[in-house]
Amino acid sequence: DTAVSQTPKYLVTQMGNDKSIKCEQNLGHDTMYWYKQDSKKFLKIMFSYNNKELIINETVPNRFSPKSPDKAHLNLHINSLELGDSAVYFCASSPRIGLFGDEQFFGPGTRLTVL
Amino acid sequence: SQQGEEDPQALSIQEGENATMNCSYKTSINNLQWYRQNSGRGLVHLILIRSNEREKHSGRLRVTLDTSKKSSSLLITASRAADTASYFCATDGGNNNDMRFGAGTRLTVKP
Numbered sequence: 001d002t003a004v005s006q007t008p009k010y011l012v013t014q015m016g017n018d019k020s021i022k023c024e025q026n027l028g029h030d031t032m033y034w035y036k037q038d039s040k041k042f043l044k045i046m047f048s049y050n051n052k053e054l055i056i057n058e059t060v061p062n063r064f065s066p067k068s069p070d071k072a073h074l075n076l077h078i079n080s081l082e083l084g085d086s087a088v089y090f091c092a093s094s095p096r097i098g099l100f101g102d103e104q105f106f107g108p109g110t111r112l113t114v115l
Numbered sequence: 116s117q118q119g120e121e122d123p124q125a126l127s128i129q130e131g132e133n134a135t136m137n138c139s140y141k142t143s144i145n146n147l148q149w150y151r152q153n154s155g156r157g158l159v160h161l162i163l164i165r166s167n168e169r170e171k172h173s174g175r176l177r178v179t180l181d182t183s184k185k186s187s188s189l190l191i192t193a194s195r196a197a198d199t200a201s202y203f204c205a206t207d208g209g210n211n212n213d214m215r216f217g218a219g220t221r222l223t224v225k226p
Contacts, residue, residue, distance in 0.1 A: 041201060043216040090157055106157030
């Protein structure tokens, strides 16, 4: 019954490794997002996908690559992890792209710790 | 870039008191939303107010919007310990196709 799910919930890894975080929504929404929440709790959008097409790519390093096999999934792959990548990553979805002000539904978050 | 900025950063009150949190933003908007985040959890949508609205209510929540001052406030009346959480405002940035969140207000309600 989970609306937006993410796996894993916790991810601890060494610098330089490559890792992926998966996200799935069963709400039938057209738009999905990835956010990064840093230690100061500031939530910053990273990517937005609308019907499998990238809409926003905020100035995140190209080590971060979102992949959307279908509109219900938006996975985040991170290459060559760095200490500064440690944060909580949230996936979210909304019926339409944000301009219409639709409510966003958030996943539970993935806490990434890079050692 | 950051759009909404919440004030205060942290607020501590006694159960039963009212809690007021403010949000300021920089660009014109179509709508503003408030979200709540419990510790270690994802954000949950509370209320949306559109740019042509001045006030909106939902249960114990009251949101106001002043587009001339580019600010909004969230009032929680008769607070409960369970209201303890972080509260974020988010705006759509006008013509932007994304929601911009502030850093949040950490509310602690003491029983």
